[in-house]
Amino acid sequence: xxxxxxxxxxxxxxxxSIVDMISHGKRIDGRSxxxxxxxxxxxxxxxxxxxxxxxFLGKTKVMVGVKVETGDPFPDTPNEGILTxxxxxxxxxxxxxxxxxxDENSIELARVVDRGVRESKAIDLEQLCVEPSKKVFVVFxxxxxxxxxGNLIDASAIASLAALLNARMSNYEIKDGEVIFRPGYxxxxxxxxxxxxxxxxxxxxLVVDPCLEEEQVMSxxxxxxxxxxxxxxxxxxxxxxxxxxEELKAAVQIISKKANVIREKISEAAR
Amino acid sequence: MFQEKRPERLIDLxxxxxxxxxxxxxxxxxxxxxxxxxxxxxxxxEQGKNRILVAVYGxxxxxxxxxxxxxxxxxxxxxxxxxxxxxxxxxxAPSRREMELSKVIRxxxxxxxxxxxxxxxxxxxxxxxxxxxxxxxxxAINGASLALADAGIPMKSLVSACAVGKIExxxxxxxxxxxxxxxxxxxxxxxxxxxxKITLVQMDGSLTLEEFAKAVDMxxxxxxxxxxxxxxxxxxxYLMIKEEVEEKEGSExxxx
Numbered sequence: 356x357x358x359x360x361x362x363x364x365x366x367x368x369x370x371x372s373i374v375d376m377i378s379h380g381k382r383i384d385g386r387s388x389x390x391x392x393x394x395x396x397x398x399x400x401x402x403x404x405x406x407x408x409x410x411f412l413g414k415t416k417v418m419v420g421v422k423v424e425t426g427d428p429f430p431d432t433p434n435e436g437i438l439t440x441x442x443x444x445x446x447x448x449x450x451x452x453x454x455x456x457x458d459e460n461s462i463e464l465a466r467v468v469d470r471g472v473r474e475s476k477a478i479d480l481e482q483l484c485v486e487p488s489k490k491v492f493v494v495f496x497x498x499x500x501x502x503x504x505g506n507l508i509d510a511s512a513i514a515s516l517a518a519l520l521n522a523r524m525s526n527y528e529i530k531d532g533e534v535i536f537r538p539g540y541x542x543x544x545x546x547x548x549x550x551x552x553x554x555x556x557x558x559x560x561l562v563v564d565p566c567l568e569e570e571q572v573m574s575x576x577x578x579x580x581x582x583x584x585x586x587x588x589x590x591x592x593x594x595x596x597x598x599x600x601e602e603l604k605a606a607v608q609i610i611s612k613k614a615n616v617i618r619e620k621i622s623e624a625a626r
Numbered sequence: 627m628f629q630e631k632r633p634e635r636l637i638d639l640x641x642x643x644x645x646x647x648x649x650x651x652x653x654x655x656x657x658x659x660x661x662x663x664x665x666x667x668x669x670x671x672e673q674g675k676n677r678i679l680v681a682v683y684g685x686x687x688x689x690x691x692x693x694x695x696x697x698x699x700x701x702x703x704x705x706x707x708x709x710x711x712x713x714x715x716x717x718x719a720p721s722r723r724e725m726e727l728s729k730v731i732r733x734x735x736x737x738x739x740x741x742x743x744x745x746x747x748x749x750x751x752x753x754x755x756x757x758x759x760x761x762x763x764x765x766a767i768n769g770a771s772l773a774l775a776d777a778g779i780p781m782k783s784l785v786s787a788c789a790v791g792k793i794e795x796x797x798x799x800x801x802x803x804x805x806x807x808x809x810x811x812x813x814x815x816x817x818x819x820x821x822x823k824i825t826l827v828q829m830d831g832s833l834t835l836e837e838f839a840k841a842v843d844m845x846x847x848x849x850x851x852x853x854x855x856x857x858x859x860x861x862x863x864y865l866m867i868k869e870e871v872e873e874k875e876g877s878e879x880x881x882x
Contacts, residue, residue: 357704357732462726463730466726470830577827582832586834587829587832588829588831588833590829591827591829592827594733595733595736597823597825599824
């Protein structure tokens with residue numbers, strides 16, 4: 356069951372000053388309304404994972420590990436590999452996170468990232484079939500939030516894509532339906548690079564990449580994933596208020612412009 | 627086990643869809659209010675093959691007490707699918723999808739509820755999907771907003787929802803199960819109709835920016851259409867009560 360969340364512990368005066376500044380086109384960390392925070396991407400930091408990446412988005416820190424294993428295909432897609440995205444909001448990352456089974460926030464985070472990767476067909480799942488209806492490769496994308504300073508969705512999506520681009524699986528051949536590993540590595544079959552960008556509505560303004568304080572005062576949030584051809588491939592609105600129709604359309608325009616800039620950064624980092 | 631097949635075409639040469647609808651046509655919608663005895667408010671929705679029951683309990687004392695908020699009601703929402711509601715049996719344990727939908731449906735309805743009128747209480751919305759046929763979250767929102775009104779909970783507006791998607795390269799309204807599965811995109815939208823504010827948007831698939839803008843307009847139009855149906859359903863319920871009361875008064879008067 357989903358419940359109204361507790362209100363943020365931030366003082367009213369601080370909340371008002373954030374909203375006030377934004378109505379004058381300024382933000383508490385000095386950015387313009389459409390600026391992203393500093394983005395740093397490191398890849399290949401976990402040797403035991405097939406692929407890994409760590410993303411620093413301002414003070415937000417997210418690590419993603421990719422593991423590739425064999426498993427049973429789903430009955431309705433017998434000749435496709437499987438993509439599984441999971442997110443852990445581990446308690447070391449924020450005073451508001453608690454240990455335990457995934458809550459609605461971590462499930463939403465994982466599912467929004469999953470939708471971007473899946474719907475843009477970023478991974479060619481048909482190439483990950485070993486034997487139709489019997490055995491396929493399963494790609495596990497595990498998102499690990501290490502420090503929560505806002506906009507976990509974008510940080511996680513960027514880290515997931517970087518880790519997928521970084522991922523290597525062993526060379527293999529298929530003999531009598533069994534996978535026999537050979538020396539050497541090959542990359543995962545990546546066909547598309549979707550970029551997820553989140554905007555927050557604060558007062559009457561839309562701001563790109565909200566930090567934690569901004570998330571605590573935002574009335575609504577819009578996330579969209581844009582693929583390489585500039586198409587929208589996933590979207591999710593969040594937050595306790597609505598967006599006008601004009602705001603929704605304007606937001607998607609801003610997001611699609613911003614996505615191209617970030618895509619270049621990821622490709623550079625993952626190279 | 628019945629095995630569905632991928633239909634050869636989702637739109638035939640005359641431009642009509644699998645169920646004979648045009649691209650901009652809603653499925654048959656049936657809305658009923660006050661269908662459950664114990665709940666404070668309830669509604670039943672049929673949209674295509676969707677069959678959904680919604681109950682609202684509250685405002686009532688928060689249980690356990692520590693979940694109460696000092697300045698407003700806690701709105702809780704559970705979207706749940708019956709094990710027999712889908713082609714394959716669905717485990718009754720809440721899935722990740724159901725947990726996400728519970729959250730987005732709550733966020734779609736909460737902006738409309740004047741929850742600050744009822745501090746320290748809970749307003750519980752229970753949605754049971756008895757049969758699902760694509761677009762069940764939208765049908766659920768339409769029903770839930772009626773059930774809230776039926777419970778007498780003050781709201782700024784009714785919330786109306788409708789999905790719009792893309793099949794065979796064309797923007798189409800209110801996708802059915804098969805169209806969602808084999809189509810190119812699906813985008814549910816919920817609208818607080820009195821304020822023209824969008825309280826839920828989700829999307830998966832692939833849309834160009836132009837298609838997206840067109841789809842939003844189409845969804846908003848049909849949300850307004852559904853809003854009228856919701857008003858009729860609500861009024862219908864109270865007209866019936868009024869008639870009953872008048873009849874009773876009439877017969878009592880005759881007896882005197």
